[in-house]
Amino acid sequence: MKNVSQIIDGKRKIIKKPELLAPAGNLEKLKTTIMYGADAVFVGGKEFSLRSQASNFTIDDIKEAVEFANGYGAHIHVTCNIILHQDNLKGIKEYLKTLDEIGVRAIIVADPYIMRIAKELKLRLEVHVSTQLSTLNLKAIQFYADMGMDRVVLGRETTFEDLKVIMEKTPIDIEYFIHGAMCIHYSGRCMLSNYLSRRDANRGGCSQSCRWYYDLYDQGELVNQEKDMPFSMSSKDMALVDHIGELIELGVDSFKIEGRMKSLHYIATVVSTYRKLIDAYCDNPDEFQFNDFYRQELNKAANRALCHGFFYDNPTKDEQLFNLRDEHPTQEFVIRVLDYDQEKKLAKIEQRNYFQLGDKVEFFSPHHENIVVDIHKIYNEDMEAIEVANHPMEILYIEIDYPVQSHDMGRKV
Ligand code: SF4
Known part of the structure; x- marks a missing residue:
């Protein structure tokens, strides 16, 4: 377990603050995200990135992003988490070298080939194992550490109890989701979108088919039409706003906010809320009292009702929105x-x-x-x-x- 605090002038202070990592879908959002308090921002490159819809960054954009981030002491992570088909291999080495040269702090990868060549090329940038690989246990983390990886982004399905075990012994950095949308299926490993809209969720094209409205049949009988109630499989969004102190005390290295497609207002609200919360806790952890201000702030931008995801255990029916998929910010x-x-x-x-x-x-x-x-x-x-x-x-x-x-x-x- 990492030592996260120290007594300074008679008062315990957190000396190992977690990185606050947030997404950005374009340069305007990226700059706002950093100005509102993110320590690092992850973006998708035009090439080799999973989220093909998330208005990805050109090399020039990434260069500008790195320069802007450096001015604030922040860092840029670039997703290279495409599931590589045979015809995707061309140009990957040159691409990674370019990212390294322009000062990208880390790449986020899912394919073992990219993991291997990133290390063989002896790049300065860190290699982070994507959440797409659904890493949920210490043995798997050890496996990636043995491959020379610098960090694992845990699957959203990691419970707090499992996280405690992981943080006791992990040999490399751990990134943990604290806020964002949830799949109704196991993160991203889902064929609904492929079947219903021919858009591949595992290659970044998810059409969120789980959130469409469906007719619901029980043994051949249509059961949701009479009540005029559409059926959808949308999950509530995850927010661990009331557990940030516990996660800081565990020594989690990076807190991840999800949502590269979200609006400027959403990302500014969410990032600034967690920034204030983390700073307030770290400054005086023993006297910190969680108050509802933080949750109220998040609610001003929240698209859907919030829940704790897999933090306690598998989500129950209470964490689902069976007949409600609309997204409305409250302000x-x-x-x-x-x-x-x-x-x-x-x-x-x-x-x-x-x-x-x-x-x-x-x-x-x-x-x-x-x-x-x-x-x-x-x-x-x-x-x-x-x-x-x-x-x-x-x-x-x-x-x-x-x-x-x-x-x-x-x-x-
Ligand atoms: S359709 Fe729904 S469950 Fe499937 S990948 Fe997309 S968001 Fe996730």
Whole structure:
């Protein structure tokens, strides 16, 4: 077990903070993710990455991402977790060398061939075993350690009890999912999407067929039509927000947030919430008291109801959403702050959703506490007063006494 804390000035402090690792589907989200407190971001490259739909990064994008991350002391991980078919092998060595040269911290891999060549090429970057391999036990972790791997991303199906056993003796770093969507099937090992939409879930093309609406038959009799209740197999999303302290005390090396396809508002909200929670716990673990603020924050961006996934044991019917697959954030993201003029008390903003005079907007940020403001003056780019902001991405100005900052976000209360 790793030593995670030390007495400093008579008070126990956490000296081994876990890495907070978050996803990004494009450069804008990546920069926001880092500004809102992620220590590392994982992205998919255009080549050799599993999530083909997740607007993947070119080499130039990855280069820009690394440079931006370096400015914040953060790191970039690149997924190379494609299940390789014979015709996917070409160019892999050159690709890995390029990622290494531009300063990528780690690649996330699933195919044993990529594991082997990444080590044979003697690259500086770390090699992380993808969650796609569903690693759930210490013996398998030892196997990957013997192959020279630097980290294992555990399967989402790892319970807390199993994690305790793993953290006692693991010879390499462990990454553990703390937040995100769950498959109804064993993570990714699912053929539903292949059969129903010809999109291969195991090669990044999942059409989330488990969340479609189905007719449900019991011994030949249609049972869900009468009640006009659609049947779906959607799982609630996982959130371990109330167990972060226990995971830190175990010495888990990296906390993973899932969701490369999620919105800017979602990722900023989730990352900043876990950032604040981890920092508060590590600063004073013995007096830390979990309060509902963190869960309430997550709920403002949560798409679906939240649960603990496999943390306690196999999920039960209570962790499923059998007839509900719609995704609704509880608060709408309406404003992105571009600049603030302290003298004129005027914020230059980008409109992200409809708002109008009289609305209450809550601004949140990595730099200050949440603040709720009444919108009482809106101007267009020609500084003409307007009453409604109804053009997506329009540049506008609002009067606001509180000094907001560039990249702060506002959501309608
Ligand atoms: S269809 Fe559902 S269970 Fe299957 S891989 Fe996609 S999200 Fe997972």
